[in-house]
Amino acid sequence: RLYFQIPQFIRLLLTIFASMIVFGYIIHLIEPNEFKTVFDGVWWAFITGSTIGYGDYVPHTTIGRLLGISLILLGGGVLTFYMVTFAKTTISRKDAYEKGDV
Amino acid sequence: RLYFQIPQFIRLLLTIFASMIVFGYIIHLIEPNEFKTVFDGVWWAFITGSTIGYGDYVPHTTIGRLLGISLILLGGGVLTFYMVTFAKTTISRKDAYEKGDV
Amino acid sequence: RLYFQIPQFIRLLLTIFASMIVFGYIIHLIEPNEFKTVFDGVWWAFITGSTIGYGDYVPHTTIGRLLGISLILLGGGVLTFYMVTFAKTTISRKDAYEKGDV
Amino acid sequence: RLYFQIPQFIRLLLTIFASMIVFGYIIHLIEPNEFKTVFDGVWWAFITGSTIGYGDYVPHTTIGRLLGISLILLGGGVLTFYMVTFAKTTISRKDAYEKGDV
Numbered sequence A, B, C, D: 001r002l003y004f005q006i007p008q009f010i011r012l013l014l015t016i017f018a019s020m021i022v023f024g025y026i027i028h029l030i031e032p033n034e035f036k037t038v039f040d041g042v043w044w045a046f047i048t049g050s051t052i053g054y055g056d057y058v059p060h061t062t063i064g065r066l067l068g069i070s071l072i073l074l075g076g077g078v079l080t081f082y083m084v085t086f087a088k089t090t091i092s093r094k095d096a097y098e099k100g101d102v
Ligand SMILES: [K+]
Pocket: A051, A052, A053, B051, B052, B053, C051, C052, C053, D051, D052, D053
């Protein structure tokens, strides 16, 4: 089972990174004054998609905000899902280890 | 099954947009100095309902804050539910595709 | 079933309000300069417990921050649980209605 | 069952505190100007890992931000999982008590 699950986990991670890079790149194009580098945009996409929302980078234009809403509706859940899945997997593996199943 | 699930998903999206527009419109009426346009209010409702909370727009009056608490208690869960549902559906569909079920 | 579920939902809401008022009152006592009124504290407790975190009110002392960490560890999950439960109940009731079960 | 579950809960809490202290200590080393004390870093790690994100402490360097992204991907889910687990356990125990099971 491990053989198939690990690539799935890596695919999920790659999907997250690819999505955040795409959103970060687009916001950098839309609001280059607020998001001076592509990495500023990627950082914003991660902080927004994970629903942390520091507020250090915030879109101010209507188009930028619509991109932000798209990020919430398309990408936000993926990161939330990843976080819960990761936690559940870690804890159940730890339990399995302690029970002697692994 | 797809025939019934797609309209359900669109209804969920429409419910979210309708709720955020209502909350955004009311906060614009309550605190027009902080939320200068209706879209400022809608943006605030999305950022609050998704629990991102940038802090770029925050209600300062007691009535405005009570509306914010109502938004958390009424709308917050709907967006959270949407995000997790969306992620789960995306991932399980992807898995089904790879297994050859779709 | 409705007869027992509605009081349970109200109890959950009362537990949330009671917890947030207690945390809000304590932070007002610990940092009266930052949290000038009890309602400022209650607002902070709701915004923190729901993991929105606007940053308009933030504890600056070590004791205040330890209270904030306690709020995360004790109260945060209750609000998250409420939000997801509320959304699930709303949506499943809506589905039941449309299927003709209610 | 209680005999085994309570230590598990304490282990989960200890894992959270240990992780947050490690992340807090590293960010203090990477950005000592922003995170002046180790406790500033630990406070940031808790506020970030719980996805509250006040924005009172934010990493500004590329390395610091990569640590933040690691914290989201490694630690964020553990805290989210803890919060939901805690809420579910509290509520189901309360229900069991009211049903007379405990
Ligand atoms: K947040």
